[in-house]
Amino acid sequence: xxxxxxxxxxxxxxxxxxxxxxxxxxxxxxxxxxxxxxxxxxxxxxxxxxxxxxxxxxxxxxxxxxxxxxxxxxxxxxxxxxxxxxxxxxxxxxxxxxxxxxxxxxxxx
Amino acid sequence: xxxxxxxxxxxxxxxxxxxxxxxxxxxxxxxxxxxxxxxxxxxxxxxxxxxxxxxxxxxxxxxxxxxxxxxxxxxxxxxxxxxxxxxxxxxxxxxxxxxxxxxxxxxxxxxxxxxxxxxxxxxxxxxxxxxxxxxxxxxxxxxxxxxxxxxxxxxxxxxxxxxxxxxxxxxxxxxxxxxxxxxxxxxxxxxxxxxxxxxxxxxxxxxxxxxxxxxxxxxxxxxxxxxxxxxxxxxxxxxxxxxxxxxxxxxxxxxxxxxxxxxxxxxxxxxxxxxxxxxxxxxxxxxxxxxxxxxxxxxxxxxxxxxxxxxxxxxxxxxxxxxxxxxxxxxxxxxxxxxxxxxxxxxxxxxxxxxxxxxxxxxxxxxxxxxxxxxxxxxxx
Numbered sequence: 296x297x298x299x300x301x302x303x304x305x306x307x308x309x310x311x312x313x314x315x316x317x318x319x320x321x322x323x324x325x326x327x328x329x330x331x332x333x334x335x336x337x338x339x340x341x342x343x344x345x346x347x348x349x350x351x352x353x354x355x356x357x358x359x360x361x362x363x364x365x366x367x368x369x370x371x372x373x374x375x376x377x378x379x380x381x382x383x384x385x386x387x388x389x390x391x392x393x394x395x396x397x398x399x400x401x402x403x404x
Numbered sequence: 405x406x407x408x409x410x411x412x413x414x415x416x417x418x419x420x421x422x423x424x425x426x427x428x429x430x431x432x433x434x435x436x437x438x439x440x441x442x443x444x445x446x447x448x449x450x451x452x453x454x455x456x457x458x459x460x461x462x463x464x465x466x467x468x469x470x471x472x473x474x475x476x477x478x479x480x481x482x483x484x485x486x487x488x489x490x491x492x493x494x495x496x497x498x499x500x501x502x503x504x505x506x507x508x509x510x511x512x513x514x515x516x517x518x519x520x521x522x523x524x525x526x527x528x529x530x531x532x533x534x535x536x537x538x539x540x541x542x543x544x545x546x547x548x549x550x551x552x553x554x555x556x557x558x559x560x561x562x563x564x565x566x567x568x569x570x571x572x573x574x575x576x577x578x579x580x581x582x583x584x585x586x587x588x589x590x591x592x593x594x595x596x597x598x599x600x601x602x603x604x605x606x607x608x609x610x611x612x613x614x615x616x617x618x619x620x621x622x623x624x625x626x627x628x629x630x631x632x633x634x635x636x637x638x639x640x641x642x643x644x645x646x647x648x649x650x651x652x653x654x655x656x657x658x659x660x661x662x663x664x665x666x667x668x669x670x671x672x673x674x675x676x677x678x679x680x681x682x683x684x685x686x687x688x689x690x691x692x693x694x695x696x697x698x699x700x701x702x703x704x705x706x707x708x709x710x711x712x713x714x715x716x717x718x719x720x721x722x723x724x725x726x727x728x729x730x731x732x733x734x735x736x737x738x739x740x741x742x743x744x745x746x747x748x749x750x751x752x753x754x755x756x757x758x759x760x761x762x763x764x765x766x767x768x769x770x771x772x773x774x775x776x777x778x779x780x781x782x783x784x785x
Contacts, residue, residue, distance in 0.1 A: 299783040300526040300535065304519035307775040314629040314771050315512040315764065321621050322505045322614075329611045 416458030420681025427684070428452030428676065431573075440580030444546065444672050448573065451676020462677060469677035472670050477554055484671040485547035485554075486639045491664025492547065493643025494656050496734070496766070498618055500759035502610045506714070507726065507757070511764025513710030514730030515772045517542035517703025521695050522776075528691055530565070533557055536780040537567045538692050541575045542699025543769030544582070544733040549575040550671070551636060552773040556780055566683030567692060572675045574696035582736045585697070586704050587744050590728050593708045598715065599748040601723040603757050612648070619644040626771055633774025640770065703731040707761070722757075729758035732765035 408415065431449030435442035455463055462469040476484035501508060518539045525535035537553035553571045557563035578585060591599070619641035627634040646656040711727025725745050729737040738758035745754040 296526050296532055297523070299532055300523045303536075303776065303779045303783070304522055306779060307519050307772055308516060310629055310775050311515050311768050311771045312509070312512045314626055315508050315768060317625050317629070318622055318767070319505050319508045321625060322502065322508075322618065325617055325621065326502075326505075326611075326614055329613050333611070 413458055418458070418681060420685050421456040421458060423685055424456040424679055424681045425453045427679065428456070434577075434580070438580075441576045443668050444576045444675075445580065447669055447672025448576070448676040448679075451673040452679040453676075455677045455679065456681060463680070469674060473674045473677065476667075476670060477550070477674050478558070480555075482551050482554060482635065484667050484674065485551040486635055487667045488547040488664060488671065489551075489636055489639040490643040491659045491667070492734075492766075493619070493640035493645075494647045494659035495664075496640075496644055496647075496763055497759075498615065498644065498648075498763055499610050500756050501761075501763050502614055502618060503608045504757065504760050507760035508764040508767075510707055510710055510714070510727045510730040510761035511732075511766075511768040512730075513727065514703045514707035514732075514761070514765055515543070515768045516706035517699040517701070517731070518769070518772050518776070520702045521699035524698060525695050528695070530688075530691075531563060532780055532784040534563045534565055534567050536776045537563070537571050538695050539699060540769075540773055540776060541571055541578065541692075541696035542703045542731075543772060544575070544579055544700060544703065544731045544737070545766060545769045546572070546576055546579065548636060548732075548769050548773045550675070552776055555777055565686075565688045566678065566680075567688075569675065569678035569680075569684055570689045570692040571696070573679065574693050578696055578700045579733045579736065582700075582731075582733050583740050583743075585700055586728050586731075586737065586740045589701055589704045590708055590725055590741075590744050593705060594712070594724050596748060598712070598724050599745060600752065601715065601720055602749065602752050603721070603723050603726075603754055605753055605756050612650075615648040616645065619648065622767055626767065626774075630771045630774030630778070632777035633770045636770040636773065637767075640766070700731065704728050707731060723752070723754055726754055726758045726761055730761040730765045730768070732762070732769050734762050734766060735759065737765075738762040 428449040428451070431445045431452065434440040435445040435449065451469065454460060455469060461467045464470060474481070476482075476487075521542050522535050522539035525538045526532065530538060533556045537556045540549050540552040543549060543552075550568075550572055553568050557567050560566060623634075623637050623641040626637045643656075643659050646652050646659060707727035707730035708724055709727070710730075711722065711724030714722045714727070715724045723745060725741045728744075729741050731737055738755055741758035742753065742755035745752050
């Protein structure tokens with residue numbers, strides 16, 4: 296029976312330590328993973344508020360100021376995909392209206 | 405004839421019944437006067453008194469205590485300790501452990517008391533099953549003790565000595581006496597300089613996701629390594645998951661309050677009912693009480709010694725006293741660490757550092773119970 300007791304004592308101590316070591320390593324790994332995820336999430340979050348909608352419609356272009364040469368906002372301001380999409384949409388609308396004006400012969404501006 | 409009928413209670417009274425009623429009275433006194441684990445010792449004390457009154461029939465086949473016992477603590481039915489574990493899980497905050505996860509190892513070291521007292525019980529001629537039941541007193545965890553002891557020794561056919569009553573009374577009594585048992589051992593094994601090592605507490609934020617995943621992680625890892633501990637771990641971690649998820653506050657509050665309170669009442673009465681004069685008043689009970697005390701002492705000592713190892717490895721950044729909290733006994737053991745540490749250095753606040761090993765001790769003791777439950781029946785046959 297002493298040998299049985301020794302077996303249980305040895306196995307028990309080893310098993311409890313092993314389980315808690317595995318739990319410790321898993322906990323530390325989880326913590327690391329969660330911290331990394333938080334950092335990734337933080338870096339992809341917007342760094343500046345989206346630009347306010349223009350007070351005047353963005354279609355007031357004249358042929359003298361072609362769309363291609365229109366001054367663009369610095370990259371730091373237009374940083375998010377949402378902003379870029381808004382800008383692309385504005386350019387597309389401006390191009391469409393300019394072409395329409397040209398087609399209708401309204402070049403008096 | 406009429407006189408005999410009038411005084412049949414007195415006539416049926418045995419001296420052992422009187423002694424056991426006095427023991428019940430002492431438990432009630434300790435609970436009320438000294439606040440020694442009153443939630444358990446009060447119902448245990450009254451249960452013991454009522455059981456030992458003759459002709460009451462409380463422990464007859466259809467008696468109240470027998471019905472309660474069969475509902476929650478007989479044969480393979482371990483409903484009461486498991487429901488208690490559910491409530492305790494809902495009450496436990498793992499944040500201090502997750503803030504400093506390395507202290508988890510102290511919860512393992514302090515379980516050595518269980519296995520050393522197992523060997524000591526075998527040396528004192530207890531059977532392997534009885535030795536396992538006695539050794540688990542060292543877990544310093546009431547529900548784990550009841551869960552393991554009642555499975556290893558469900559009746560006197562399996563274990564000749566009635567161990568459940570003495571084992572549970574010893575466990576709860578020693579848990580109540582942690583402030584008396586632990587400090588001399590902690591002081592004996594550490595120098596004044598070691599006890600004065602400062603540990604600054606910084607409230608490191610713990611992500612909510614980690615708090616939610618931790619109980620699931622413990623259940624899976626612990627369950628795979630010690631399958632017999634799964635009922636304990638599952639209930640404890642379910643309770644904790646309810647608490648941390650934040651989406652079932654009603655259930656969590658019920659587990660923390662109403663449920664655990666009801667189960668505590670029933671469990672206390674049932675344990676008290678096992679303390680009959682015939683089974684309790686013998687030399688074996690004294691041996692069990694002595695072995696249980698030894699298990700507590702060795703558990704405390706091994707925790708402190710492992711704390712010293714961590715102190716050396718960390719470059720004296722860890723105060724070895726916090727190892728004593730690894731014996732479980734939440735939160736009493738952590739409070740004792742705080743008191744002993746502060747007696748050496750008043751500006752040293754160790755309680756939050758001690759709470760880590762303290763809750764890790766609950767996990768460690770459940771795992772140790774699982775190993776005992778898997779190996780003892782296999783070897784004892």
